[in-house]
Amino acid sequence: MEGGSKMDSHDWNGAVECFSRVTRLNPKSSAAFANLAMAERHLGQLDNASMDYSHAIMLNPKDYFAYAGRAYVQYLKTNLDYAIADATQAITLNETNLFAFHTRALAEYEKNDLTAARTDFIQVIQFNPKSISAYNYLGRICHLQTNDEAAIGYFNHVIRLDPKLAEGYASRAIAKQKLNDLDGAIADQDKAIELNPTNWMFYADRGNYKSRKKDFAGAISDFNKAIDFNLTNKAVYFDRAQAKEGIKEFDGAIVDFNKVIKLNPKSVAAYDNRGVAQRNKGDFEGAIASYKKSINLNPTNYHPYVLRSYVETLQGRFQDAITDLNQALKFSPNNSLIYNDIAWNEFEMKNFDAAIADASTAIQLNSTNCRAYGTRGWARYSKGDRLGAIEDCSKAISLFSGDSFEVDYDKGMLDFINGDYENAVSSWNNVLKHDATLKSELQPWIDKAQTKLKNGK
Numbered sequence: 173m174e175g176g177s178k179m180d181s182h183d184w185n186g187a188v189e190c191f192s193r194v195t196r197l198n199p200k201s202s203a204a205f206a207n208l209a210m211a212e213r214h215l216g217q218l219d220n221a222s223m224d225y226s227h228a229i230m231l232n233p234k235d236y237f238a239y240a241g242r243a244y245v246q247y248l249k250t251n252l253d254y255a256i257a258d259a260t261q262a263i264t265l266n267e268t269n270l271f272a273f274h275t276r277a278l279a280e281y282e283k284n285d286l287t288a289a290r291t292d293f294i295q296v297i298q299f300n301p302k303s304i305s306a307y308n309y310l311g312r313i314c315h316l317q318t319n320d321e322a323a324i325g326y327f328n329h330v331i332r333l334d335p336k337l338a339e340g341y342a343s344r345a346i347a348k349q350k351l352n353d354l355d356g357a358i359a360d361q362d363k364a365i366e367l368n369p370t371n372w373m374f375y376a377d378r379g380n381y382k383s384r385k386k387d388f389a390g391a392i393s394d395f396n397k398a399i400d401f402n403l404t405n406k407a408v409y410f411d412r413a414q415a416k417e418g419i420k421e422f423d424g425a426i427v428d429f430n431k432v433i434k435l436n437p438k439s440v441a442a443y444d445n446r447g448v449a450q451r452n453k454g455d456f457e458g459a460i461a462s463y464k465k466s467i468n469l470n471p472t473n474y475h476p477y478v479l480r481s482y483v484e485t486l487q488g489r490f491q492d493a494i495t496d497l498n499q500a501l502k503f504s505p506n507n508s509l510i511y512n513d514i515a516w517n518e519f520e521m522k523n524f525d526a527a528i529a530d531a532s533t534a535i536q537l538n539s540t541n542c543r544a545y546g547t548r549g550w551a552r553y554s555k556g557d558r559l560g561a562i563e564d565c566s567k568a569i570s571l572f573s574g575d576s577f578e579v580d581y582d583k584g585m586l587d588f589i590n591g592d593y594e595n596a597v598s599s600w601n602n603v604l605k606h607d608a609t610l611k612s613e614l615q616p617w618i619d620k621a622q623t624k625l626k627n628g629k
Contacts, residue, residue, distance in 0.1 A: 179211060187211035202232035206241060213245055221245045236265035240272040247279045255279040270299045277309065286313045304333050308343065315347050323347040338367035342374055349381050357381045372401035376408050383411065388418035406435045410442065413449070422453035440466045444476055447483075452609065456483050474500040474507070481513060486609055490517040508538035515547045519554070520613070527551040542571035546582040553589055561589055577606040584617070593621040 178186035191208035198204060209224035225242035228235050243258035259276035262269050277292035290313050296306040311326035327344035330337060345360035361378040368374065379394030395412035402408065413428035429446035432439055447462035460483055466476040477500035484493035497514045504510060515530035528551045534544035549564030565586040572579040584599035600614045600621075 176207075179207070182214075184211045184214040188215065200231055202228040202235050202238065205231065206235060206238040209238070209245075210241055213241065213248075218245050218249055222249070234265055236262040236269055236272070239265065240269055240275060243272060243275045243279075247275055247282075250282070252279045252283050256283075268299065270296060273299070274303075274306065277306070281309060281313070286316060289313060302333055304330055304337070304340075307333070308340070311343055311347065315343075315350065318350075320347040320350045324351075336367055338364040338371065338374070341367070342371075342377065345377065345381070349384070354381050354385050358385075370401060372398040372405070372408075375401070376405070376411065379408075379415070380411060383415050383418065386418065388415045391415040391418075404435060406432050406439070406442075409435070410445070413445065417449055417452070420452070422449045425449040426453075438469055440470050440473060440476070443469070444479055447476070447479055451479075451483050451486070454609070456487055459483050472503050474503040474510070477503075478510060478513065481517075485513075485517055485520065486612060488520075488612065490521045493517045506537055508534045508541045508544065511537065512541060512544040512547055515544070515551070519547060519551045522554070524551045524555045528555070540571055542568045542582075543578075545571065546585070549582065550585055553585065558589060562586065565589070577603055581614075584614075588617065588621055593625045596621045597625070 174190050178184075178190055188208060188211045191204050191211060194201060194204040195208060205224045205228035209221040209228065212218075212221040212224060222242060222245045225238045225245065228238035229242070232238070239258045239262035243255045243262060246252070246255035246258060256276055256279045259272045259279065262272035263276070266272070273292050273295045277289045277296065280286075280289035280292060290310060293306040293310050293313070296303050297310075300306070307326045307329040311323045311330065314320065314323035314326060324344055324347045327340055327347060330340035331344065334340065341360040342364040345357040345364065348354075348360060349357035358378060358381050361374060361381065364371070365374045365378065375394045375398040379391040379398065382388075382391040382394060392412055392415045395408055395415060398405070398408045399412070409428045409431045413425040413432070416422070416425040416428065426446055426449050429442050429449065432442040433446070436442070443462045443466035447459040447466070450456075450459035450462060460480055463476040463480040463483075466473070467480075470476075477496045481493040481496040481500070484490070484496065494514055494517050497510050497517070500510050501507065501514075511530050511534035515527045515534065518524075518527040518530060528548055531544045531548035531551065534541050535548070538544070545564045546568035549561045549568060552564060553561035565582045568582040569579055569586065572582075580599035580602045584596045584603070587593070587596035587599060597618055600618050604611055604614060
């Protein structure tokens with residue numbers, strides 16, 4: 173009686189003392205060993221708990237309570253197969269053992285056996301329709317299985333059962349953003365932060381949602397708050413750097429990428445992205461150094477070779493760019509984008525036949541590669557194939573999705589071909605407004621169009 177009272181009041185140390193005394197007085201009491209193990213489990217004494225649950229089972233092989241308890245201990249120790257086996261035995265002995273179903277579901281979830289976990293969590297809800305944990309895990313499972321509408325339904329249950337549980341709103345926000353309901357996600361994250369204003373992950377997640385809405389200033393503010401609570405999280409510095417790039421604050425982005433590298437000197441992504449920021453601010457040599465470091469860390473990753481080629485193209489080193497792109501093809505041989513980049517550098521070298529051939533290969537690999545149609549169109553025009561150029565540039569424009577300034581690249585060429593030089597200049601200037609690094613590529617064409625305007629052609 174005394175031990176039970178201690179457990180009811182969560183005096184786990186007192187319970188251990190009481191049940192230890194009972195086991196000494198009555199060493200054949202399986203219930204005493206099982207209760208002792210339960211108290212030890214709550215104190216985090218998992219090895220002791222496991223031994224005492226095992227002793228209880230030895231004394232009474234039909235003690236489903238002991239099997240269920242040992243299953244949970246095994247789950248906490250990440251011995252997931254043992255946890256599932258013990259929970260299954262507990263369920264065999266008592267088919268209505270809610271705790272055993274819940275423990276088995278947790279272990280199955282951690283093993284990524286989502287179908288089995290879902291079945292068991294549903295069984296938990298049948299026994300206890302107010303199980304917040306079961307609804308929460310079912311929501312997570314649906315999210316992992318890309319059924320976010322169903323996930324939202326389960327998280328709605330979590331919030332209904334406990335409107336002050338911040339994690340319920342944060343979890344629902346994750347599902348909403350997956351469905352591109354960014355306003356809904358931000359509203360849920362606002363509520364989560366209102367309920368728990370010291371959780372750095374809530375600020376970090378809201379910052380990412382704001383970044384996706386291109387509210388970079390708002391995102392940076394949230395990332396700042398997340399960093400205030402957690403100074404060593406690499407992901408938040410990385411995300412803040414990308415948000416800074418969104419407002420063209422390249423120096424600040426480089427500082428944050430440097431912070432990521434300091435925290436993780438082997439972060440290939442940090443070196444690659446730092447290189448992009450350096451390229452965008454015109455520090456080509458710094459960018460090349462960053463890409464070289466990335467390549468040294470992972471020489472079979474095609475991406476930094478491609479990124480370095482962009483800088484080489486901007487420097488007018490077209491053959492060096494092609495060399496890097498051919499190296500990238502070794503590690504990504506059917507990459508349509510790489511073939512197009514090779515074609516563009518060949519175009520810049522006035523090797524129009526090669527450019528047309530490689531752009532055509534890019535299109536064969538991906539018939540929706542709008543940039544490849546554009547490249548081939550520019551090369552065809554330069555070879556005197558006006559109709560082919562119009563066809564390709566028109567196709568490129570039709571394939572662009574979303575509101576992207578990049579479409580003006582090919583719109584400008586189409587206007588130029590059709591003699592609408594004023595609109596051609598306007599389109600190309602709009603490209604340069606968004607990406608000044610392309611000036612070396614477009615300025616000669618702008619000059620040609622302005623000359624024709626001046627001469628009245």
